[in-house]
Amino acid sequence: MKKYNVAILGATGAVGQEFLELIAERHFPFNELKLLASKRSAGKVINFMGKDYVVEEATDDSFKDVHIALFAGGAASKTFAPAAVKHGAVVIDNSSAFRMDPNVPLIVPEVNPGAIQNHKGIIANPNCSTIIMTMALKPLHDVAKIKRIVVSTYQAVSGAGKEAIEELDNQVKAIVENRPAEANILPSASLPKHYQIAFNLLPQIDVFVDDGYTKEEMKMVNETHKILNDYNIGITATTIRVPVYRSHAESINIELESALSADDARKALAAFPGVIVQDNPAEMLYPMPLFTSNKDEVFVGRIREDKSVQHGLNLWVVGDQIRKGAALNALQIAEYMINHKLLEV
Structure with a gap:
């Protein structure tokens, strides 16, 4: 099975932590993993699956060689999503920044998976409710x-x-x-x-x-x-x-x-x-x-x-x-793309 380079933006928050738990639980096929956050949280060490990861401050260059960028939400999405797409990553975003953009699919994988293929680099995760x-x-x-x-x-x-x-x-x-x-x-x-x-x-x-x-x-x-x-x-x-x-x-x-x-x-x-x-x-x-x-x-x-x-x-x-209303739904989108060969590596 192919493995993918994954970045998590907002890795120290509740949704970011849930991403990590689900990646391990669901045996998500990742190769390299980048944990990103604001300057305030940078430098924290997170042990994940037996390995210590240092949380990095997010910059435009953080997304080089990243295939899947999981954004936990917040104002940082508008800043970094275009940069991630420019580097070739597919962004799955939990914020409200792109949800109503007509060029961005808004996806619940069980409900409207067919819309995923219309993405132009960004896929929006809906509001939890x-x-x-x-x-x-x-x-x-x-x-x-x-x-x-x-x-x-x-x-x-x-x-x-x-x-x-x-x-x-x-x-x-x-x-x-x-x-x-x-x-x-x-x-x-x-x-x-x-x-x-x-x-x-x-x-x-x-x-x-x-x-x-x-x-x-x-x-x-x-x-x-x-x-x-x-x-x-x-x-x-x-x-x-x-x-x-x-x-x-x-x-x-x-x-x-x-x-x-x-x-x-x-x-x-x-x-x-x-x-x-x-x-x-x-x-x-x-x-x-x-x-x-x-x-x-x-x-x-x-x-x-x-x-x-x-x-x-x-x-x-x-x-x-936090699960189906956020992290799980986003990870399911990534899994759907992998299973249907919609991700280029």
Whole structure:
């Protein structure tokens, strides 16, 4: 089997660390590995598969002789993606920088793999909540065609990075010890106000746009249209940050063009790669973040017909947003390219 030179930009962050774990776990065929990060993180040593790697400061020249560049996300993508492409690498990017660029494929490998071959050097990884949602929507859309989606998300703090995890930890300890809980990170570190997440819910992820929605909500709308290649679907989203460490949950109500029973929906979902149906109310079986964290699949339960509209269904969908919602999805894109001989070496 051919082996590929791989660079990971953002190697010290949560997604970067997940890339490393998955590369080892999935026996990804790498030859040389470069770990890149900002100047602040450069010089750190990461032991991976028995070998010490020194994290290098990312520069334009970091991508020489790299075949696959896995970008963990962030502002660095806009800076370094063009440089990586210039050196001949294929960039698989977790940031939002290129997702809505008409020249950049936005890919969930189980949903729209055919679009990968249209890339011009950059392939975008969708928003974590969008990936999780489209995994559940695609098999139903194929069977009965979706007209409208109403989605509410319950998103774990790890979606906001390591600092948000630490803040939840610190706040819980403070409250248990009867001390004030300090808030400096959520809803977003860049905002002028911050709120406690411990024992609370925050109805804001990212900043608000002009119509009262947040950027996170509009990502789910716009990206879903692009991934499903159907701009006629009505979509509205409300995204909520919850005091859970890992694994996003979504309550999804869909209206279909034709009738689809709950049983037929279960069958379609169960047959779809990467989806596990957990749906047995009699046994109190349904997906929860507690049990879906560190799992590769997207879990679907509480599948039931919505009697308030014609051809309506309700779903409860849960998935690990660092795995399938980020690192795993990106690595699957690279694996698809390797398996279908779409990478030149």
